[in-house]
Amino acid sequence: MKNPPVTLITIAEKAGVSVMTVSRALNDEGSVAAKTRAKVRAIAAELGYSPNLSAKMMKGSRTNVIGILVNDLQSAVINEIIGAVSVAVRKLEMDLVIYNSIGDTDNAPSRGLGHMLQGLCDGLLLILPRISDTQLRQLEQRGLPVVLVNYWRPTDLPVVRGGNSDAAAAATRHLLQLGHRRIGFITGSAFTGQSQERQHGYESALRGAGIEVDPKLIAAGDFGRRSGYEAASALLTAENAPTAIFAANDEMAFGAIDAVRACGLRMPQDVSVIGFDDIPAAAHVHPALTTVRQPLAAISDAAVRELLLRIAGSGGEQQRVEFPSELVLRDSTARAPARADAAPAPKRATAPRRTGAAAVKPAPMKAATVKPATVKPVAGAAASRKRPAGKA
Amino acid sequence: MKNPPVTLITIAEKAGVSVMTVSRALNDEGSVAAKTRAKVRAIAAELGYSPNLSAKMMKGSRTNVIGILVNDLQSAVINEIIGAVSVAVRKLEMDLVIYNSIGDTDNAPSRGLGHMLQGLCDGLLLILPRISDTQLRQLEQRGLPVVLVNYWRPTDLPVVRGGNSDAAAAATRHLLQLGHRRIGFITGSAFTGQSQERQHGYESALRGAGIEVDPKLIAAGDFGRRSGYEAASALLTAENAPTAIFAANDEMAFGAIDAVRACGLRMPQDVSVIGFDDIPAAAHVHPALTTVRQPLAAISDAAVRELLLRIAGSGGEQQRVEFPSELVLRDSTARAPARADAAPAPKRATAPRRTGAAAVKPAPMKAATVKPATVKPVAGAAASRKRPAGKA
DNA sequence: ATGAAAGCGCTAACAT
DNA sequence: ATGTTAGCGCTTTCAT
Numbered sequence: 001m002k003n004p005p006v007t008l009i010t011i012a013e014k015a016g017v018s019v020m021t022v023s024r025a026l027n028d029e030g031s032v033a034a035k036t037r038a039k040v041r042a043i044a045a046e047l048g049y050s051p052n053l054s055a056k057m058m059k060g061s062r063t064n065v066i067g068i069l070v071n072d073l074q075s076a077v078i079n080e081i082i083g084a085v086s087v088a089v090r091k092l093e094m095d096l097v098i099y100n101s102i103g104d105t106d107n108a109p110s111r112g113l114g115h116m117l118q119g120l121c122d123g124l125l126l127i128l129p130r131i132s133d134t135q136l137r138q139l140e141q142r143g144l145p146v147v148l149v150n151y152w153r154p155t156d157l158p159v160v161r162g163g164n165s166d167a168a169a170a171a172t173r174h175l176l177q178l179g180h181r182r183i184g185f186i187t188g189s190a191f192t193g194q195s196q197e198r199q200h201g202y203e204s205a206l207r208g209a210g211i212e213v214d215p216k217l218i219a220a221g222d223f224g225r226r227s228g229y230e231a232a233s234a235l236l237t238a239e240n241a242p243t244a245i246f247a248a249n250d251e252m253a254f255g256a257i258d259a260v261r262a263c264g265l266r267m268p269q270d271v272s273v274i275g276f277d278d279i280p281a282a283a284h285v286h287p288a289l290t291t292v293r294q295p296l297a298a299i300s301d302a303a304v305r306e307l308l309l310r311i312a313g314s315g316g317e318q319q320r321v322e323f324p325s326e327l328v329l330r331d332s333t334a335r336a337p338a339r340a341d342a343a344p345a346p347k348r349a350t351a352p353r354r355t356g357a358a359a360v361k362p363a364p365m366k367a368a369t370v371k372p373a374t375v376k377p378v379a380g381a382a383a384s385r386k387r388p389a390g391k392a
Numbered sequence: 393m394k395n396p397p398v399t400l401i402t403i404a405e406k407a408g409v410s411v412m413t414v415s416r417a418l419n420d421e422g423s424v425a426a427k428t429r430a431k432v433r434a435i436a437a438e439l440g441y442s443p444n445l446s447a448k449m450m451k452g453s454r455t456n457v458i459g460i461l462v463n464d465l466q467s468a469v470i471n472e473i474i475g476a477v478s479v480a481v482r483k484l485e486m487d488l489v490i491y492n493s494i495g496d497t498d499n500a501p502s503r504g505l506g507h508m509l510q511g512l513c514d515g516l517l518l519i520l521p522r523i524s525d526t527q528l529r530q531l532e533q534r535g536l537p538v539v540l541v542n543y544w545r546p547t548d549l550p551v552v553r554g555g556n557s558d559a560a561a562a563a564t565r566h567l568l569q570l571g572h573r574r575i576g577f578i579t580g581s582a583f584t585g586q587s588q589e590r591q592h593g594y595e596s597a598l599r600g601a602g603i604e605v606d607p608k609l610i611a612a613g614d615f616g617r618r619s620g621y622e623a624a625s626a627l628l629t630a631e632n633a634p635t636a637i638f639a640a641n642d643e644m645a646f647g648a649i650d651a652v653r654a655c656g657l658r659m660p661q662d663v664s665v666i667g668f669d670d671i672p673a674a675a676h677v678h679p680a681l682t683t684v685r686q687p688l689a690a691i692s693d694a695a696v697r698e699l700l701l702r703i704a705g706s707g708g709e710q711q712r713v714e715f716p717s718e719l720v721l722r723d724s725t726a727r728a729p730a731r732a733d734a735a736p737a738p739k740r741a742t743a744p745r746r747t748g749a750a751a752v753k754p755a756p757m758k759a760a761t762v763k764p765a766t767v768k769p770v771a772g773a774a775a776s777r778k779r780p781a782g783k784a
Numbered sequence: 785a786t787g788a789a790a791g792c793g794c795t796a797a798c799a800t
Numbered sequence: 801a802t803g804t805t806a807g808c809g810c811t812t813t814c815a816t
Contacts, residue, residue, distance in 0.1 A: 007793055018803050023795060031801055048530050053512060054446035055793035058808045073490075074475050083466050086492055097512070098465075098490035100478055120445060120489070120512060138440045225676070254676065281673060284617070284646065286653075399809055410787050415811065423785055447809035450792045 006049040014047075015040050026051070057120070064094045066307065067121035071130040073100050075223070076251060076279040081127050081149060084300035092304065097121055123307040125149055130191035145310035149303045150294075152193030158310065160303040160321040162294030164194055167325035168201025168246070169208070171274050171292050174327060175244045176209050179336035180272060184235040184242035186252050188223035195223075195248045198276055202246055217242055221252045228255025229262075236263045236271065243271060243336045250275035250282045250291055257285075257332070268334035278328050287331035294325045398441040406435050418443070449512070456486045458699065459513035463522040465492050467615070468643060468671035473519050473541060476692035484696065489513055515699040517541055522583035537702035541695045542686075544585030550702065552695040552713040554686030556586055559717035560593025560638070561600070563666050563684050566719060567636045568601050571728035572664060576627040576634035578644050580615035587615075587640045590668055594638055609634055613644045620647025621654075628655045628663065635663060635728045642667035642674045642683055649677070649724070660726035670720050679723035686717045 004010075008026075012019045017036060024030040025040035026049075032040075043049075057063050066089050070078050082098060089096045097120060123145035129136075136155055139146050148159045175183050185202045188195035203213045216238065219231035228247050235242055236259060245260075247253035253275030260267045267273055268287065275282060278293035302321045396402075400418075404411045409428060416422040417432035418441075424432075435441075449455050458481050462470050474490060481488045489512060515537035521528075528547055531538050540551045567575050577594045580587035595605045608630065611623035620639050627634055628651060637652075639645035645667030652659045659665055660679065667674060670685035694713045 005793095008795095009793080019793090020795080020804080021802055024802085027795090029795090033801060036801080052450070052793050054449040055808090056795080057446040058444075058450060058793080058810090059795045060808065073471055073478065079465060079471060082492075086465065096492050098492060100474075100488050100490060258676075284650070286678065397809095401809080411809090412788080412811080413786060416786085419811090421811095425785060428785080444809050447792090448811080450794090450809080451811045452792070 005052075006044075006047045007052065010047060011040060011043050011049060014043050053120075062122050062311070063120075065097055065121040066094055066304065067124040068096060068098045068127060069101060069124055069129065070098065070127045071101055072128075073098075075128075076281065077249065077277045078127055080277075080279060080296055081300060084296045085125060085127075085149075085304060087297070088300045088304040092308070123147070123311045125303055125307060126151070128192050128194070130189070145307055147303050147307045147310070149299065150192060150194060152197050156319070158306055158319050158321075160299055160306055160323075162296070162299050162323050163325040164197035165201040165204070167292040167294075167327060168198040168276065169205040170201075170327045171246060171276070171290075172202045172205035173209070174290070174329070175246065175272060175274065175333065176205065176211075178244075178272065178333060180242075180244040181211065181336070182214070182217060182240065182242040182244075184217045184219065184232070184245040186219050186221045186228055186231040186235075186245065186247040186256060188221055188248040188252065198248045216240075221248065221255075223249050223252060225251045225255040225258075228252025229259045230255070232256035232259035232273075233262070236260065236265065244274070244333070245271060246274045246276075248276055250277045250279045250289060253289055253291065253332075254281070254285065257289075268332050270337060272333040272336070274333055282328075283330070285332075290330045290333040291328055292325050293328045295323045298323050397444075398436075398439045399444070402439060403432060403435050403441060406439075407432050445512075454514050454703070455512075457513040458486055458488055458696065459516045460488060460490045460519055461493060461516055461521065462490065462519045463493055464520075465490075467520070468673065469641065469669045470519055472669075472671060472688055473692060476688045477517060477519075477541075477696060479689070480692045480696040484700070515539070515703045517695055517699060518543070520584050520586070522581070537699055539695050539699045539702070541691065542584060542586060544589050548711070550698055550711050550713075552691055552698055554688070554691050554715050555717040556589035557593035557596070559684040559686075559719060560590040560668065561597040562593075562719045563638060563668070563682075564594045564597035565601070566682070566721070567638065567664060567666065567725065568597065568603075570636075570664065570725060572634075572636040573603065573728070574606070574609060574632065574634040574636075576609045576611065576624070576637040578611050578613045578620055578623040578627075578637065578639040578648060580613055580640040580644065590640045608632075613640065613647075615641050615644060617643045617647040617650075620644025621651045622647070624648035624651035625654070628652065628657065636666070636725070637663060638666045638668075640668055642669045642671045642681060645681055645683065645724075646673070646677065649681075660724050662729060664725040664728070666725055674720075675722070677724075682722045682725040683720055684717050685720045687715045690715050 008019045008022045012022045015022065015036075017040065021032060021036060022040050022044075025032045025037040026044060053063055053065070066085075068082060068085060070082065072078055086096055099120075124139075124147075126139075126146060126148045128150050129148060136157065139157065146157055148155065148157050148161075150161045151159050152161065152164065172183060183202075183206070185199060187199055190196065199218070206213055217235065219235050221227035221231045228251065231252070232245055232247075232255065235245060245253075245256045247256050253273050256273050257267055260271045260273065265271050273289070275289050275291035278291045282289040282291050302323070306321065400411045400414045404414045407414065407428075409432065413424060413428060414432050414436075417424045417429040418436060445455055445457070458477075460474060460477060462474070464470055478488055491512075516531075517539055518531075519541045521540060521543055528549065531549065538549055540547065540549050540553075542553045543551050544553065544556065564575060575594075575598070577591060579591055582588065591610070598605055609627065611627050613619035613623045620643065623644070624637055624639075624647065627637060637645075637648045639648050645665050648665050649659055652663045652665065657663050665681070667681050667683035670683045674681040674683045694715070698713065
């Protein structure tokens with residue numbers, strides 16, 4: 001069962017040449033007689049040889065492996081980015097290794113980050129890193145080429161990212177144009193700085209429209225669906241509830257939608273909801289989610305390109321690459337109800353519904369795997385709504 | 393910027409001891425004076441030392457890294473499994489490296505699989521491997537410990553998996569009990585053998601009920617949402633269309649639901665849909681998807697445990713570990729319409745709808761990112777349906 | 785309790 | 801075109 005591993009030596013002996021010749025033959029380097037090369041390759045194939053990556057790396061030669069470091073493989077955006085990076089890396093005939101460091105913190109210096117750093121790959125892509133400043137500083141000191149993706153906090157490391165603030169402002173303006181005046185915002189966690197940027201866009205759009213930012217309309221979430229549900233529930237059941245909710249990401253927007261329904265409100269007639277990221281589910285949900293899309297493919301391509309530059313040693317001059325995001329209009333946003341803070345007249349001939357402020361108190365969302373035991377009926381919603389989807 | 397990497401030597405010099413002492417101090421092995429150990433560790437921490445994994449591996453010592461090989465990081469089930477494995481691995485204080493080998497085929501012997509094999513990790517978990525028999529055989533010959541997860545085709549490698557056939561039969565019987573007689577099945581791709589197993593359960597349940605298997609009711613998909621849409625569209629627009637559709641996984645079930653709606657049919661009143669896997673989205677969709685759940689945590693724990701056994705050298709006797717899956721009843725299945733193959737009378741007072749066979753021909757599903765440009769209204773669906781969710 | 789030597793599989797640099 | 805030497809960072813083995 002456990003054959004002795006096939007090494008260059010094995011092949012060299014069998015082929016009657018030196019190890020070096022085998023190495024050259026297999027790597028297409030130096031000059032090797034065509035015949036020798038063929039022979040060596042044949043034997044290698046026959047023996048099922050595969051090079052020992054570790055040994056390669058020890059020699060400091062390139063391994064053609066790019067590492068990705070993530071903290072959360074369950075996150076839809078992160079997976080989208082990984083997918084896009086996959087494609088970009090594959091184009092370059094390189095390999096991709098993903099390193100999942102959920103929950104890693106400073107107290108584990110020899111684990112987590114450290115491992116990949118020196119050992120495994122030519123360079124490292126940090127996707128939405130929930131990384132401590134200490135760790136970030138360690139990275140900066142090390143030689144391993146690193147590029148951060150969608151990171152917004154201050155750092156000297158190279159960063160490639162999609163637009164946040166401007167697009168969030170555009171999303172907010174979209175709601176304003178629909179007549180919404182009380183617009184709630186659900187923040188995400190603070191690690192990457194993206195939530196702050198998005199919130200900044202939200203606030204500046206409001207100010208631009210002469211509307212004061214009401215702290216009561218800003219609820220804290222953590223980018224998870226459940227937190228979106230809870231934050232939205234709080235917003236919707238408070239006095240003077242918002243008629244629109246802007247969640248800092250799509251997953252929280254989904255949670256917010258759940259909350260809207262749990263409150264007995266209709267989406268989008270009573271409450272508009274808008275997300276951020278445009279994960280695939282956003283288009284598939286009913287009604288489809290209006291959200292902000294980042295050009296993930298472009299971001300990923302650029303990130304890989306930047307990383308390669310650094311691996312090649314040409315310390316790319318450009319330390320910040322940014323791609324604008326765009327608003328994607330779908331069906332979760334609609335005109336604000338006639339009077340935001342009173343029970344509005346139903347705009348279409350549908351069953352009468354409670355709406356606006358002081359909605360039905362929703363039950364706390366069930367844990368982890370939510371099986372909606374008793375689905376709150378959402379009858380007659382979205383009766384005949386149509387809108388051409390597309391860019392803003 | 394590019395500091396010389398911190399090695400044992402660096403630390404040894406600074407501490408005024410030999411490299412070996414440093415190694416021992418850092419690894420808690422052999423005997424080292426408490427004072428020396430403390431000193432060495434302090435210096436290591438100060439310098440931000442992290443061990444060079446490659447060098448460790450070259451010495452054949454364990455690295456405490458477990459590798460995962462997947463072919464598709466976009467797949468929701470795979471991500472669920474990865475998540476569960478993450479947890480299991482973390483419990484053991486080990487690290488996890490994910491290797492994405494999308495599209496790897498036999499023609500790339502030195503790439504893909506080969507890389508991880510000898511170099512990077514102590515053992516390898518193959519999740520839903522879309523792997524060729526050749527590659528599988530290569531693995532068997534190599535020494536690297538390997539465990540397959542959710543693989544159903546013949547192999548001598550150890551396998552840990554969740555039940556398919558029995559649970560699929562249970563799902564089918566559920567539909568039969570609801571009065572469905574014409575039940576469509578959408579297959580997945582054949583790589584892992586799971587689709588075949590599920591289909592087998594479907595067929596045996598039908599036969600058990602004295603119903604002949606109609607090949608026209610079996611449509612080919614590839615586990616992707618889009619293929620589910622297309623397969624379901626074909627089924628629903630054919631003569632003598634099914635009143636229920638069982639998709640070999642949840643993502644195809646979602647596609648099937650899209651198709652049901654695109655046909656102007658109601659779900660579940662006109663057509664019941666049932667999936668397999670119970671990915672998180674299944675519970676969040678409206679109406680929530682009836683599906684089959686595999687005990688992913690148990691599977692992952694067992695897989696990691698088996699792998700560790702093999703890494704430790706004690707070639708676990710048990711080559712097959714299997715966990716039963718269970719039916720999860722939600723809201724996408726309902727009693728069959730009164731007469732399956734005629735236009736049924738609407739069961740509730742809703743807008744008149746075409747239903748049953750010869751439904752509206754749906755448009756082909758839009759590519760990749762589906763933005764439903766013109767959402768087919770699905771008014772009044774699921775008017776006041778309630779059912780306690782839970783296990784069968 | 786500590787150190788010195790050897791070597792893991794590979795490749796860059798220098799022979800031949 | 802091919803071979804030889806040396807050494808990457810670490811640990812195992814055998815001293816001390």
